[in-house]
Amino acid sequence: MPETTLEPQTETDLKELAQDLVRRAMQHGASAAECVIREGDEFSTLVRLGQVETLKESGSKAIGVRVFFGRRSASTHSSDFSRAGLDRMLSSALELAKITSEDPFAGIPEQEQLGSIPGNLDLYSQDVYSLPGPERISYARRAEKAALDFDPRLKNSDGGSFDAATGHKILANSLGFLGEYRRSYCSVSAVPIAQDENGAMQRDYWYSVARSLGRLESPEHVGKVAAERTLRRLGARKVKTQKVPIIFDPLVSTSILEHIFEGVNGDSVYRGASFLAGKLGQKIAASGVTVIDDGTMVGGFGTSPFDGEGIPTRRTVVIDQGALTSYLLNTYTAKKLKLKTTGNASRGLAGTPGIGPGNYFLQPGSRTPQELIGDVKDGLYVTEFMGMGVNLVTGDYSRGASGMWISNGELAYPVEEITVAGNLKDMFMNISEVANDLEFRGSVAAPTLRIDGLTVGGE
Numbered sequence: 001m002p003e004t005t006l007e008p009q010t011e012t013d014l015k016e017l018a019q020d021l022v023r024r025a026m027q028h029g030a031s032a033a034e035c036v037i038r039e040g041d042e043f044s045t046l047v048r049l050g051q052v053e054t055l056k057e058s059g060s061k062a063i064g065v066r067v068f069f070g071r072r073s074a075s076t077h078s079s080d081f082s083r084a085g086l087d088r089m090l091s092s093a094l095e096l097a098k099i100t101s102e103d104p105f106a107g108i109p110e111q112e113q114l115g116s117i118p119g120n121l122d123l124y125s126q127d128v129y130s131l132p133g134p135e136r137i138s139y140a141r142r143a144e145k146a147a148l149d150f151d152p153r154l155k156n157s158d159g160g161s162f163d164a165a166t167g168h169k170i171l172a173n174s175l176g177f178l179g180e181y182r183r184s185y186c187s188v189s190a191v192p193i194a195q196d197e198n199g200a201m202q203r204d205y206w207y208s209v210a211r212s213l214g215r216l217e218s219p220e221h222v223g224k225v226a227a228e229r230t231l232r233r234l235g236a237r238k239v240k241t242q243k244v245p246i247i248f249d250p251l252v253s254t255s256i257l258e259h260i261f262e263g264v265n266g267d268s269v270y271r272g273a274s275f276l277a278g279k280l281g282q283k284i285a286a287s288g289v290t291v292i293d294d295g296t297m298v299g300g301f302g303t304s305p306f307d308g309e310g311i312p313t314r315r316t317v318v319i320d321q322g323a324l325t326s327y328l329l330n331t332y333t334a335k336k337l338k339l340k341t342t343g344n345a346s347r348g349l350a351g352t353p354g355i356g357p358g359n360y361f362l363q364p365g366s367r368t369p370q371e372l373i374g375d376v377k378d379g380l381y382v383t384e385f386m387g388m389g390v391n392l393v394t395g396d397y398s399r400g401a402s403g404m405w406i407s408n409g410e411l412a413y414p415v416e417e418i419t420v421a422g423n424l425k426d427m428f429m430n431i432s433e434v435a436n437d438l439e440f441r442g443s444v445a446a447p448t449l450r451i452d453g454l455t456v457g458g459e
Contacts, residue, residue, distance in 0.1 A: 019178060021065055022034065022174050026174055033067045033173065034171065034309075035063065037061075040167035040168065042165045043165070044057075044161070048157060062079045064077035064348070066352075067090075070102070071106050073352075076350060108310075109175075113311050113341065115306065115311070118305075126184075128184045128185065129164055140161050142223070144190050146190070146222070147190040147192035148223075150228070154193070157190070160223070162187070162188050163185075179310055185210065186209070189207035190223045191226065192226050193230070206222050208441075233402070239405060244378050245376050245452050246381075246382060246454050247450050250437060253446040253449045254444050256427070256431075259424055260428070261328070262392050266328060266333025284425070285429060286429055289362065291360070294358050294359045294361075301443045302357050302360060302442075303359060309353055316344075328355055361440070361446060362438070362449070364437065364438040364447045365447070367436060369437055372449075374409040374410075376409060378407060379406040383402065383403040384403065392424075396423055401420045418457060419458075420456060420457075430454075434448075435449065
């Protein structure tokens with residue numbers, strides 16, 4: 001195939017290109033069509049023991065189309081923006097769509113559903129790329145150094161890292177929708193390794209992530225927290241098998257929220273592959289549990305002006321004081337379940353849209369994590385889960401874990417090589433308290449929480 005030299009395309013060109021491909025699909029007899037264009041830049045560096053171990057910088061641009069002939073559809077994508085490449089991509093989609101099976105629920109949204117949230121959602125900051133290369137590497141080096149300098153028992157490291165990325169998305173469809181938005185993020189992390197006098201090693205980590213460089217925690221702070229989290233794991237022991245209250249650190253309480261997300265995901269629900277199928281309106285969690293999905297929060301990691309189908313994002317209460325009030329749906333799963341989309345379509349360049357969260361979180365309570373821990377005479381504070389022993393059809397739950405043992409309301413000593421077991425249906429009902437420390441480090445966030453009635457498996 002001859003190499004094609006691509007002219008740099010302006011933003012206007014890309015929007016016109018998306019509309020033009022949709023128009024051409026319709027001229028070739030398609031009953032509906034949509035086009036997605038994505039472009040972005042990424043920078044990543046890992047410094048280990050002060051030396052640069054990896055350094056990556058990349059840019060990418062790709063385009064995808066989805067076409068319909070009635071209830072038949074197909075999609076193709078390409079990173080070749082030459083006229084010949086785009087022609088090939090479009091003709092492949094048109095040919096494939098004519099021979100695929102019909103699906104009575106296939107299609108793009110209705111015209112009146114389409115739209116975009118107006119105003120500045122604060123998703124993009126140019127400053128993530130404002131540092132010169134050596135200073136980006138310095139961020140990673142400073143985070144690692146702060147961790148290793150914290151205590152002589154921190155002798156080794158899996159590195160300090162700094163990442164930055166920007167993305168630009170354009171979506172056009174045959175009903176006249178044309179939308180675009182930009183996003184940016186940067187992050188800094190440290191992963192120190194501690195060693196005790198007997199040679200036993202432990203590692204832990206800390207990180208900060210933000211839409212702009214100005215909102216990132218300092219590398220020194222990230223390194224210090226990573227060091228403290230690692231040191232508290234030294235001298236870990238096993239405990240006897242028992243049923244005790246369990247406090248989930250925010251970094252692991254998000255996993256409980258993710259299991260709820262998988263349970264309310266319209267795809268799992270209509271297939272009958274979720275233990276929450278058929279439970280709308282029923283009490284499925286403790287009264288203190290309210291779960292919200294909000295794609296409209298200014299500056300949020302899961303915020304966008306429209307979803308993967310061109311429907312404005314919105315705020316959806318998924319669980320209201322323990323009662324399941326909504327599934328999370330795209331157009332297809334909404335039709336399957338005879339419900340309305342919640343604006344949660346997510347998509348790559350090709351294929352049918354999936355379902356993704358906006359800013360998906362567990363509403364915080366009023367007391368501090370220290371107060372939750374202080375109420376526990378004997379229990380487990382979980383800081384890490386290993387493995388994936390979760391069955392979403394039955395709700396059965398069993399995962400390897402490590403953390404700190406709670407004795408008389410204090411974090412007494414580290415524990416490891418244990419399992420936490422129960423059933424998700426009971427776990428949601430037994431969330432006895434939610435703390436007040438909600439903090440977004442991604443699109444899914446949960447505060448510290450306490451769950452009763454779980455079995456800690458040890459010796």
